[in-house]
Amino acid sequence: MLILSPLAMVKLGPDVQSGTADAYSGYLPNGNIWGFSMMHESGTGGAPKYGVVSQMPALGNISNPLADLSQGRASADQAQVGYYKASLNNGVVVELAATDHTGLYQYSFPKGNSPSIVVDVSHVLPSFRGLGWEQHYSKGNFSFFPDGHYEGSGTYNNGWNLSPDWNIYFCGRFNEQPSSSNTFKGTGTTLASYDTSSSVSGTERLGAVFTFNNSNVTSRVGISYISSSKACHNLDKEVPDQTSFQSLVDKAKSTWNTQVFSKVQVSSTNAADLQLLYSSLYGMFLIPSNLTGENPGWSSEQPYYSDVFTLWDTHRCHTPLFHILEPVAYEEFICSLIDIWRHDGFMPDARSSNYNGRVQGGSNADSVLADAYVKGVRGCIRWDDGFTAMLTDAETTPPNNHDPKAPDSSTKEGRGALPDWLKYGYITPTFTRAVSRAVEYSANDFGLFQVAKGLGKKTEADKYLKRSRNWRNHWNPNCTSNGHSGFVVPRRADGSFIDQDPLNCGGCYWGDAYYEDNAWVYSMNALHDVATLKKFIGGDDKFVDRINKLFDLKIFNAGNEPGFTSPYLYNFVPGKQHLSAQRSRDISKLYNSGTGGLPGNSDAGAMESNILWQMIGLWPMTGQTTFLVLSPWFPQMTIELGNGKTLKISTTGGNKDTAFYVQSLKVNGKQWDKAWVTWQDIFENGGTMDFVLGSNVAEWSTGEPPPSPASGDQ
Incomplete structure (x- = not known):
């Protein structure tokens, strides 16, 4: 195309x-x-x-x-x-x-x-x-x-x-x-x-x-x-x-080189790796479509983007990289989401032919806006309006569009299962995809907390921080599977849990309790509340084994977005970062630069951005300023951040395929013992990350674990 x-x-x-x-x-x-x-x-x-x-x-x-x-x-x-x-x-x-x-x-x-x-x-x-x-x-x-x-x-x-x-x-x-x-x-x-x-x-x-x-x-x-x-x-x-x-061919090449490809420079002579890198960058920036000046719905001075497919797919790793590589277009995109709310009533989770739809889980524009806010995106964004748009998702039930695949509530926009969320603090089987929606609504409410806190809205911040913990209301500590107890499961209006085999999600589709994955995966998706999750699971050792089981039991699917972050949650256990690096390398083997080189649909660049983060050696935690440390691919990588700022990543002593375990890390010249960095450390003003890699595991990541911002008040 x-x-x-x-x-x-x-x-x-x-x-x-x-x-x-x-x-x-x-x-x-x-x-x-x-x-x-x-x-x-x-x-x-x-x-x-x-x-x-x-x-x-x-x-x-x-x-x-x-x-x-x-x-x-x-x-x-x-x-x-x-x-x-x-x-x-x-x-x-x-x-x-x-x-x-x-x-x-x-x-x-x-x-x-x-x-x-x-x-x-x-x-x-x-x-x-x-x-x-x-x-x-x-x-x-x-x-x-x-x-x-x-x-x-x-x-x-x-x-x-x-x-x-x-x-x-x-x-x-x-x-x-x-x-x-x-x-x-x-x-x-x-x-x-x-x-x-x-x-x-x-x-x-x-x-x-x-x-x-x-x-x-x-x-x-x-x-x-x-x-x-x-x-x-x-x-x-x-x-x-x-x-x-x-x-026209020459102009297209020049435009792509200037706007995208030149933003990432690496030292490598491996043709397959280079082809995968730059073809992934190409695939990542095909949609959404910038329709500024082509909006048939209303007249506005704000930018306008459509062909959003879908924030459910892209909010985990695509939009954070979109921000880094194309900050001007990303700011316009955020402004457009808010302007769509101004004129259409709701921000889209997906949008095509200038019409919102379809919502697979939560109102993930809330998480995207929160990610932009905590990373300092301002410009054309009117954040009071942005927060009000998020409030619409959090408090207003959208009209039912009577989707034949999920007739219980709207799949067009917003949170269709909001009545249960507000009444019970969880979602009953009255609504399809009840459990997976509840997990996502919790993350969306955490997004409201982040923006409310930044805007000085203490009452709202307290309210949505509390609501962001509602995923816990679906946690049944007595639900067991393969040596583990405690999973998010369906719950009736009377408060009782429904018996659930965590390995079975029915069709894992629109009419089921879980969407596109099972309880094993969704139980690991409270990414703003990981400390609580670890406690529920039974501590560090059980937590590590829980992640291992995703692979041992062949539950993990690299082509399924709900599990994207799970392989890197080892970083929340001191000394276990090497397991995240190992999983990253295993997942990267599912990609190649030829036909069929993605482990699933591109999903609007979600898959391409996933492998790009593996190459960089980091993983974003959307809605937070945290990035989990993995293991970079190249001896040298420079990422242009705009305004003359760069992130320079180097590796010595190892190689991509067999000697990829981190032996030591310096961030901005300082010795580093944490398995995570922040936006402010390396992206806000640029920075350096210097890795020493090797073929043997080294227990370097002994510092404090990544933040778990919703876990402070149990």
């Missing part, structure tokens, strides 16, 4: 069909290409979104543009930053480049054939999962203009976030006048009309077929959420006539 700049609106790429496989981001490595469309979301699960404003090249007489025009690949796709090439079985070669709001298609047709390009307004990415999350085309329009350009729009709905109708507008130009231009409309694959009409509109499938005399055709397309005239403006501004294809 091609984008000029990190977080750009246009994400141009192929749409591939292969049986009943969902092509979440359009692309599949095998199958036929059936269009090249302007909008995608990278690395998402659930169901596809977008795949709109599509073109498909074809040869010969196109008697029915609604028929299947898909083509297999004659050879493997080729791609690099800012460039994509597909060679189709019919001999057509398609090359793509893009800018923030436009796409450039370069077609090479085999000579001696009649080249055509089909623009299908009804084209969307389908879903075959049967969950009711498939996209729908509602209506469209298409018009030719005397100067040869065309304009139109499409209206679509649904997708993974169950959005109502939304519009995208387009404007296209070719490098030469077509020899013929025909509009079409129809239902399914049945044509209702196919003629030279200058415009067509309605609820039927519709679009146009352009035929050319020459074998080399360039197509330029601009898009906008505002109007077709804005789409034309974007096109003429970003890709004026005579713009060379190579200039």
Whole structure:
């Protein structure tokens, strides 16, 4: 998928069909290409979104543009930053480049054939999962203009976030006048009309077929959420006539190098490690989309971002790294979350096509805002409004959107199970995902405590600190599994616990008590209250064994976000940091720089940011200023922090693969005996971390354990 700049609106790429496989981001490595469309979301699960404003090249007489025009690949796709090439079985070669709001298609047709390009307004990415999350085309329009350009729009709905109708507008130009231009409309694959009409509109499938005399055709397309005239403006501004294809490729490379890749410099000659590093940085910054100036919902001076998929996935390790590597865009993103609340009523946990949805657990924008606040992000952020937005999540039950997968309460925004949370201090089986939501609501309330404390709101701080401990109300000390007692389990309104096998979470999905993991994992997720968690589990030795069991019993899944932090909780036990380093290296072996090199969906860069933190040798504790120390990969790494500040990390005496145990550590030149550092230590003003590594375990981390800020008052 091609984008000029990190977080750009246009994400141009192929749409591939292969049986009943969902092509979440359009692309599949095998199958036929059936269009090249302007909008995608990278690395998402659930169901596809977008795949709109599509073109498909074809040869010969196109008697029915609604028929299947898909083509297999004659050879493997080729791609690099800012460039994509597909060679189709019919001999057509398609090359793509893009800018923030436009796409450039370069077609090479085999000579001696009649080249055509089909623009299908009804084209969307389908879903075959049967969950009711498939996209729908509602209506469209298409018009030719005397100067040869065309304009139109499409209206679509649904997708993974169950959005109502939304519009995208387009404007296209070719490098030469077509020899013929025909509009079409129809239902399914049945044509209702196919003629030279200058415009067509309605609820039927519709679009146009352009035929050319020459074998080399360039197509330029601009898009906008505002109007077709804005789409034309974007096109003429970003890709004026005579713009060379190579200039866009070169600009994309330069932009990515300047804005992202150059932020992380390492000393390494290992090509696979370097490829994994920089491809992970690329994958991390594809979404959300910066739609500032393209907001169709309201007029505001604040930045605007959409395509948030989803803070449930990204708040653990993506947003903390987003802050470090792209601080300006990150500040804008936080401002946008708050501005969405101002105008839509709630901050999103997820958002696409300018519509909130879907909430998998808690209101994790609260944790993201808290993370930004405690790390000093200010700028355009009005923190009184930010805290009020968080209060909305904490105190206002959102209207039920009647999601068929979880009809008990809203999956659109906010905290649907809030009535139980306020009444009981826990969540009963009246609500789906009761236990996992309770654990997340506790973390979200801890976020409110952090911001309230910083703003001097003592009453509110005390209230939400207390509420952040409510995860304890789901703790059943008599629930046992594999030599351990005490797990978070479902609880009835009368206060009694429900018998629960901690290894069994049913389907681990929308209708179950736990979402995407079981009680073993969620019982380790009170990351703001670890000291209490250790006490409940039975002390340091039991705590270490509890983490070990996640691996011994094959519970841990590196592709499942709820368990992301668990492998590094050894750092909360003095002298056990080496176990976190070992787990980090084991997890890193699940990644590679080739096809299938992630241990799951990218999940909007969550997986890529995970491996990047392993390379850095740190792990963030979202909503806190704490970073757990792991083991860096490279002899030298420099991270640019902005305003001339850097974090420089060095390692001596070891190597990434076999000699990665920390022997000693200096932070800013001072000998260090803690298995953690703070934002202020190394990121606020920059700093240095100098590691000595070796092949043997060294008991260096004997200092005080990381903070456990919700554990002070038991």
